[in-house]
Amino acid sequence: TQLLEQSPQFLSIQEGENLTVYCNSSSVFSSLQWYRQEPGEGPVLLVTVVTGGEVKKLKRLTFQFGDARKDSSLHITAAQPGDTGLYLCAGGGWGGSNYKLTFGKGTLLTVNP
Amino acid sequence: GAGVSQSPSNKVTEKGKDVELRCDPISGHTALYWYRQSLGQGLEFLIYFQGNSAPDKSGLPSDRFSAERTGGSVSTLTIQRTQQEDSAVYLCASSTSGLTGEQYFGPGTRLTVT
Numbered sequence: 001t002q003l004l005e006q007s008p009q010f011l012s013i014q015e016g017e018n019l020t021v022y023c024n025s026s027s028v029f030s031s032l033q034w035y036r037q038e039p040g041e042g043p044v045l046l047v048t049v050v051t052g053g054e055v056k057k058l059k060r061l062t063f064q065f066g067d068a069r070k071d072s073s074l075h076i077t078a079a080q081p082g083d084t085g086l087y088l089c090a091g092g093g094w095g096g097s098n099y100k101l102t103f104g105k106g107t108l109l110t111v112n113p
Numbered sequence: 114g115a116g117v118s119q120s121p122s123n124k125v126t127e128k129g130k131d132v133e134l135r136c137d138p139i140s141g142h143t144a145l146y147w148y149r150q151s152l153g154q155g156l157e158f159l160i161y162f163q164g165n166s167a168p169d170k171s172g173l174p175s176d177r178f179s180a181e182r183t184g185g186s187v188s189t190l191t192i193q194r195t196q197q198e199d200s201a202v203y204l205c206a207s208s209t210s211g212l213t214g215e216q217y218f219g220p221g222t223r224l225t226v227t
Contacts, residue, residue: 004155042117042204042218043156088155099144099208100169101216103155 003027004091006104014112016078021087021107023072029091030098032065032072037086037106046074079111115139117219119205125225126195134190134222138207144214145188147180150221151201159203162188195226 004025013019023032031050035043047056049065049072056063062075072089086108090101118137126132138145147159158172162182173179177195182188192199202221208214 041220042206044218045215048215090156097169099146099161099163100158100171101156103148103157105153105155 004089004102004104006087006089006107008107009105010108010110012110012112013079015080017111019076019079019109021074021089021109023074023089023104025070025091025102027091027102028069029102030069030094031092032069033090033092033101034063034072034074035088035090037088043086043088076109079109081111081113084109084111117205117207117217119203119219119222121222122220123223123225125227128197128226129194131191131193132195132224134192134203134205134224136188136190136205136207136219138186138188138205139217140186142207142209142214142217143185144208144210144216145182146206146208146216147188147190148204148206149174149201150204156204159190192224195224197226200224200226 007022031048033048034046037043047063052069053067054065060077064073086106088103088106090103092098093100120135143164145162148156150156160180161169177193180190202223204218204221206216206218208216
Protein backbone atom coordinates (compact mmCIF):
# COMPACT_ATOMS: atom_id res chain seq x y z
CA THR A 1 0.00 0.00 0.00
CA GLN A 2 1.38 3.38 -0.99
CA LEU A 3 1.34 6.01 1.72
CA LEU A 4 2.01 9.72 1.64
CA GLU A 5 2.85 11.47 4.88
CA GLN A 6 2.38 15.20 5.15
CA SER A 7 3.93 17.47 7.73
CA PRO A 8 3.11 19.46 9.64
CA GLN A 9 -0.49 18.41 10.16
CA PHE A 10 -1.44 21.89 11.42
CA LEU A 11 0.27 25.22 10.83
CA SER A 12 -0.80 28.61 12.17
CA ILE A 13 1.26 31.63 11.14
CA GLN A 14 1.04 35.39 10.84
CA GLU A 15 0.51 37.22 7.59
CA GLY A 16 3.78 37.87 5.83
CA GLU A 17 5.61 34.80 7.16
CA ASN A 18 7.07 32.07 4.97
CA LEU A 19 6.22 28.40 5.35
CA THR A 20 7.04 24.99 3.92
CA VAL A 21 4.83 21.92 3.83
CA TYR A 22 6.34 18.50 3.23
CA CYS A 23 5.03 15.36 1.59
CA ASN A 24 7.05 12.16 1.98
CA SER A 25 6.73 8.54 0.98
CA SER A 26 8.75 5.36 0.66
CA SER A 27 7.01 4.77 -2.68
CA VAL A 28 7.91 6.18 -6.07
CA PHE A 29 5.18 8.07 -7.89
CA SER A 30 4.69 8.92 -11.57
CA SER A 31 3.62 12.42 -10.64
CA LEU A 32 2.92 14.52 -7.61
CA GLN A 33 0.01 16.90 -7.35
CA TRP A 34 -0.81 19.57 -4.79
CA TYR A 35 -4.38 20.60 -4.03
CA ARG A 36 -5.98 23.25 -1.84
CA GLN A 37 -9.34 22.57 -0.23
CA GLU A 38 -11.61 25.05 1.53
CA PRO A 39 -14.41 24.09 3.94
CA GLY A 40 -17.47 22.68 2.18
CA GLU A 41 -15.72 22.46 -1.17
CA GLY A 42 -13.80 19.90 -3.13
CA PRO A 43 -10.02 20.10 -3.60
CA VAL A 44 -8.71 22.37 -6.35
CA LEU A 45 -5.56 21.43 -8.22
CA LEU A 46 -2.66 23.86 -7.74
CA VAL A 47 0.12 22.12 -9.64
CA THR A 48 1.32 18.82 -11.10
CA VAL A 49 5.01 17.93 -11.13
CA VAL A 50 6.12 14.96 -13.18
CA THR A 51 9.92 15.03 -13.40
CA GLY A 52 12.26 14.15 -10.54
CA GLY A 53 13.96 17.31 -9.31
CA GLU A 54 11.36 19.53 -10.98
CA VAL A 55 10.66 22.93 -9.45
CA LYS A 56 7.58 24.94 -10.35
CA LYS A 57 6.76 28.45 -9.23
CA LEU A 58 3.29 29.94 -9.21
CA LYS A 59 3.43 33.50 -7.90
CA ARG A 60 4.26 33.11 -4.19
CA LEU A 61 4.08 29.29 -4.25
CA THR A 62 7.08 27.09 -5.07
CA PHE A 63 6.66 23.35 -5.57
CA GLN A 64 9.49 20.84 -5.71
CA PHE A 65 9.46 17.15 -6.65
CA GLY A 66 12.27 15.12 -5.12
CA ASP A 67 14.96 13.60 -7.35
CA ALA A 68 13.83 10.10 -6.39
CA ARG A 69 10.15 10.98 -6.99
CA LYS A 70 9.28 10.00 -3.45
CA ASP A 71 8.83 13.38 -1.83
CA SER A 72 7.69 16.90 -2.51
CA SER A 73 7.50 20.26 -0.82
CA LEU A 74 5.33 23.34 -1.09
CA HIS A 75 6.83 26.66 -0.04
CA ILE A 76 4.72 29.78 0.37
CA THR A 77 6.40 33.17 0.56
CA ALA A 78 4.79 36.06 2.40
CA ALA A 79 1.64 34.15 3.32
CA GLN A 80 -1.68 35.95 3.15
CA PRO A 81 -5.00 35.20 4.91
CA GLY A 82 -6.37 34.07 1.55
CA ASP A 83 -3.86 31.20 1.61
CA THR A 84 -5.75 29.65 4.52
CA GLY A 85 -7.00 26.15 3.72
CA LEU A 86 -6.23 22.45 3.68
CA TYR A 87 -3.28 21.59 1.45
CA LEU A 88 -3.22 18.05 0.09
CA CYS A 89 -0.52 16.25 -1.83
CA ALA A 90 -1.35 13.31 -4.07
CA GLY A 91 0.87 10.83 -5.87
CA GLY A 92 -0.03 9.29 -9.20
CA GLY A 93 0.20 5.59 -9.99
CA TRP A 94 2.13 4.10 -12.87
CA GLY A 95 1.24 3.14 -16.41
CA GLY A 96 -2.43 2.50 -16.90
CA SER A 97 -3.12 3.34 -13.24
CA ASN A 98 -1.73 6.84 -13.16
CA TYR A 99 -5.28 8.11 -12.64
CA LYS A 100 -5.28 6.42 -9.23
CA LEU A 101 -4.15 9.09 -6.80
CA THR A 102 -2.84 8.39 -3.31
CA PHE A 103 -3.55 11.36 -1.07
CA GLY A 104 -1.82 12.52 2.07
CA LYS A 105 -3.93 13.49 5.09
CA GLY A 106 -3.30 17.16 4.49
CA THR A 107 -1.82 20.21 6.19
CA LEU A 108 -4.34 22.65 7.64
CA LEU A 109 -2.88 26.13 7.21
CA THR A 110 -4.23 29.17 9.01
CA VAL A 111 -2.80 32.57 8.15
CA ASN A 112 -3.74 35.19 10.71
CA PRO A 113 -4.02 38.85 9.67
CA GLY B 114 -19.32 26.85 -17.18
CA ALA B 115 -20.95 24.39 -14.81
CA GLY B 116 -18.65 22.39 -12.60
CA VAL B 117 -19.16 18.99 -11.03
CA SER B 118 -22.34 18.91 -8.99
CA GLN B 119 -23.31 16.47 -6.27
CA SER B 120 -26.55 15.81 -4.45
CA PRO B 121 -27.60 15.84 -1.76
CA SER B 122 -25.09 18.13 -0.09
CA ASN B 123 -25.90 16.58 3.27
CA LYS B 124 -27.50 13.27 4.14
CA VAL B 125 -28.36 11.95 7.57
CA THR B 126 -29.48 8.35 7.71
CA GLU B 127 -30.07 5.68 10.28
CA LYS B 128 -27.76 2.73 10.59
CA GLY B 129 -28.91 -0.11 8.35
CA LYS B 130 -30.60 2.07 5.74
CA ASP B 131 -29.49 2.31 2.12
CA VAL B 132 -28.37 5.63 0.61
CA GLU B 133 -27.78 6.88 -2.92
CA LEU B 134 -25.41 9.71 -3.72
CA ARG B 135 -25.49 11.40 -7.10
CA CYS B 136 -22.76 13.01 -9.19
CA ASP B 137 -23.19 15.10 -12.34
CA PRO B 138 -19.78 15.46 -14.01
CA ILE B 139 -18.66 18.27 -16.26
CA SER B 140 -20.18 17.85 -19.70
CA GLY B 141 -17.83 16.06 -22.06
CA HIS B 142 -15.63 14.59 -19.34
CA THR B 143 -15.18 10.89 -19.99
CA ALA B 144 -13.54 9.97 -16.70
CA LEU B 145 -15.35 10.00 -13.35
CA TYR B 146 -14.03 9.22 -9.88
CA TRP B 147 -15.47 8.71 -6.42
CA TYR B 148 -13.46 9.39 -3.27
CA ARG B 149 -14.20 9.25 0.45
CA GLN B 150 -12.80 11.78 2.91
CA SER B 151 -13.09 10.85 6.56
CA LEU B 152 -12.23 13.04 9.53
CA GLY B 153 -8.48 13.02 9.97
CA GLN B 154 -7.95 10.92 6.85
CA GLY B 155 -6.84 11.78 3.38
CA LEU B 156 -8.99 11.26 0.34
CA GLU B 157 -9.49 7.57 -0.28
CA PHE B 158 -10.00 6.39 -3.86
CA LEU B 159 -13.18 4.35 -4.28
CA ILE B 160 -13.96 3.78 -7.96
CA TYR B 161 -13.06 5.04 -11.44
CA PHE B 162 -15.10 5.08 -14.64
CA GLN B 163 -13.58 5.78 -18.06
CA GLY B 164 -15.86 5.84 -21.05
CA ASN B 165 -17.32 2.44 -21.79
CA SER B 166 -14.49 0.52 -20.14
CA ALA B 167 -15.06 -1.69 -17.13
CA PRO B 168 -14.77 0.45 -13.98
CA ASP B 169 -11.87 0.12 -11.57
CA LYS B 170 -13.66 -0.86 -8.35
CA SER B 171 -10.49 -1.69 -6.44
CA GLY B 172 -11.05 1.02 -3.82
CA LEU B 173 -14.54 0.04 -2.73
CA PRO B 174 -14.23 -0.91 0.97
CA SER B 175 -16.88 -3.64 1.02
CA ASP B 176 -19.60 -5.26 -1.06
CA ARG B 177 -22.08 -2.86 0.54
CA PHE B 178 -20.68 -0.20 -1.77
CA SER B 179 -21.52 -0.06 -5.47
CA ALA B 180 -21.60 2.57 -8.19
CA GLU B 181 -23.08 2.98 -11.62
CA ARG B 182 -22.57 5.44 -14.41
CA THR B 183 -25.45 5.72 -16.82
CA GLY B 184 -24.99 6.88 -20.39
CA GLY B 185 -21.42 7.87 -19.70
CA SER B 186 -22.56 10.83 -17.66
CA VAL B 187 -24.37 10.83 -14.29
CA SER B 188 -23.08 8.47 -11.62
CA THR B 189 -24.72 7.10 -8.49
CA LEU B 190 -22.83 5.71 -5.50
CA THR B 191 -24.99 3.36 -3.43
CA ILE B 192 -24.21 2.27 0.10
CA GLN B 193 -26.36 -0.55 1.42
CA ARG B 194 -27.02 -1.28 5.08
CA THR B 195 -25.08 1.79 6.18
CA GLN B 196 -22.79 1.60 9.21
CA GLN B 197 -21.53 4.40 11.43
CA GLU B 198 -18.04 4.03 9.98
CA ASP B 199 -19.48 5.01 6.60
CA SER B 200 -19.91 8.57 7.90
CA ALA B 201 -17.68 10.75 5.73
CA VAL B 202 -17.68 13.25 2.89
CA TYR B 203 -18.06 11.53 -0.45
CA LEU B 204 -16.41 13.45 -3.27
CA CYS B 205 -16.88 13.00 -6.98
CA ALA B 206 -14.45 14.23 -9.62
CA SER B 207 -14.36 14.19 -13.40
CA SER B 208 -11.67 14.74 -16.02
CA THR B 209 -11.29 14.83 -19.77
CA SER B 210 -8.98 11.84 -19.66
CA GLY B 211 -8.23 9.34 -16.96
CA LEU B 212 -4.56 9.20 -17.82
CA THR B 213 -3.59 12.84 -18.04
CA GLY B 214 -6.60 15.00 -17.36
CA GLU B 215 -6.84 17.30 -14.36
CA GLN B 216 -9.47 16.08 -11.93
CA TYR B 217 -12.19 18.60 -11.12
CA PHE B 218 -13.92 17.91 -7.83
CA GLY B 219 -17.48 18.51 -6.78
CA PRO B 220 -18.37 19.98 -3.36
CA GLY B 221 -19.09 16.55 -1.89
CA THR B 222 -21.93 14.92 0.00
CA ARG B 223 -21.57 14.81 3.77
CA LEU B 224 -23.04 11.52 4.97
CA THR B 225 -23.84 11.04 8.63
CA VAL B 226 -24.98 7.63 9.83
CA THR B 227 -26.68 7.73 13.25
